[in-house]
Amino acid sequence: MTLPSHPILTCDATGRLEAKRFGGDEAKEWPAMQQAGRAVAAAVRRDFAEVGRWPSAARILVLVGKGNNGGDAMLAAEALLDGWPKARVELLFAFGQLELRPLAQRAHRLLAQAAGNRLQVVSPKAMSGAYDLCLDGVFGYQFRPPAGPDVAALFAQVNELPIRLRAAVDLPSAGLFRADFTYATGCVKTPLLTDANAGRVRYLDLGFFSGAEKGADRVLTSGILAPLAGLRLSHSDKRSQGHLLILGGSRSYPGAVLMNVLAALRSGAGLVTALVPESLAPAFAARAPEAMWVGWPETPEGGLALEGLHLLRARLPRATALEIGSGMGREPETLALVKDIVKTVRLPVLLDADALQPEIVRAAKPPLVLTPHAGEYARIAGSAGLGAYCRTSKATVILKGPVTRICDGAAIYHSFFGGPVLARGGSGDLLAGLTGGLLAQTPTRPLLAAARGAVWHGIAADLLARAHGQTAVQTTQLLDFLAAALRESADEP
Secondary structure, three states, X not given: OOOOEEEOEOHHHHHHHHHHHHOOOHHHHHHHHHHHHHHHHHHHHHHHOOOOOOOOOOEEEEEEOOOHHHHHHHHHHHHHHOOOOOOEEEEEEOOOHHXXXXXXXXXXXXXXXXXXXXXXXXXXXXXXXXXXXXEEEOOOOOOOOOOOHHHHHHHHHHHOOOEEEEEEEOOOHHHOOOOOEEEEEOOOEHHHHOOHHHOEEEEEOOOOOOOOOOOXXXXXXXXXXXXXXXXXXXXXXXXXXXXXXXXXXXXXXXHHHHHHHHHHHHOOOOEEEEEEEOOOHHHHHHHOOOOEEEEEOEOOOXXXXXXXXHHHHHHHHHOOEEEEOOOOOOOHHHHHHHHHHHHHOOOOXXXXXXXXXXXXXXXXXXXXXXXXXXXXXXXXXXXXXXXXXXXXXOOEEEEOOOOEXXXXXXXXXXXXXXXXXXXXXXXXXXXHHHHHHHHHHOOOOHHHHHHHHHHHHHHHHHHHHHHHOOOOOOHHHHHHHHHHHHHHHHHOO
């Protein structure tokens, strides 16, 4: 099954794609360049909201090479000036204005006409003071090293300037430009998966793909959420929307399982039952009365005791998915309980946090979803690559990180949504609860649930950061942006 996604291409494959699509015909390339420029400008405006309002008198520095990347950057600058009469642009031609290729020359003329006296051509020596935005359009995917000492010195200088947002068009030039965001126009190129200077990658879909193209590495699109934003069947009831059982929590880590439940309740699942240590259940029921809370016998240390197993078994026949792990701790009795459960349960199971132990994962039967961060992944998979581990374990894995990767043993899907606003405790607990709720709704399609969970979680995080910034927020505020994330995905072309 291929999810709503597009292939990630090598630079050589990108060249072949563009040759097939445009055939070197500038009459076909020019509309695509205009589309790319507008898309970059729109993305910059959205992402700039994470550091504040777009300034009415924005100062924009544009680094221009010879070819299409420079043209994209100049057209983006032209779009960013539109409606902001006090904004201004400084152009720096890395190889001189006379070296511009025809389409880049055309883009420059359009920018000069629109900007008038708000456009200034500068040299490296003239760059000074603070900029609101720097657009890097020097080198594209056709670059072949080395960059040359003059260009390297230019990027070293630019990297030291006070700039509020640094954006690379398509790829950070020569791997030297230090970007906050890289806007991958048309397709995502494989160097972006490993370039530490790329910052956060934004895929700008220009309509190059139908979605049916093959590729072992793929980028997820927001279209994966579109069915969730649509109308439900008119005869639906709570039993037809899935029933998730959540087992987790301890007196030592009470908040994690509560965040699981709060996220699951927003996932669209019809029913959520939470089995938690009995000392926690009354307070949690007051916090989230929509869930059914079941008090579980506790160990002396406040974990889940073996003697509560009958409580789960009585509820399994009415459930469609089971989630285990968040906040439960690592007491031997609790881990033995979980291992016993996963050996026999026949529901789709999601394992998170402390349930991600090698012996538990080995005992579990598919369909199985795992949600590790890098440390947890190393604990269960060792040095195995993601694809190989998924094939061996027969699990669907959401490998959390700056770029979240989802795999079931076939293709690896990359979610470029989300960012540093998620770098706080509890983000993974919300993702697990959200994904568990989605799994309960599509129990026969764990890969779909996993990918939807990662994308939905990431888009909501982007909206949270744009509304409140990355710093002064709480993890659970993300929940209030889940509905808006669905609406936004439905509005995407």
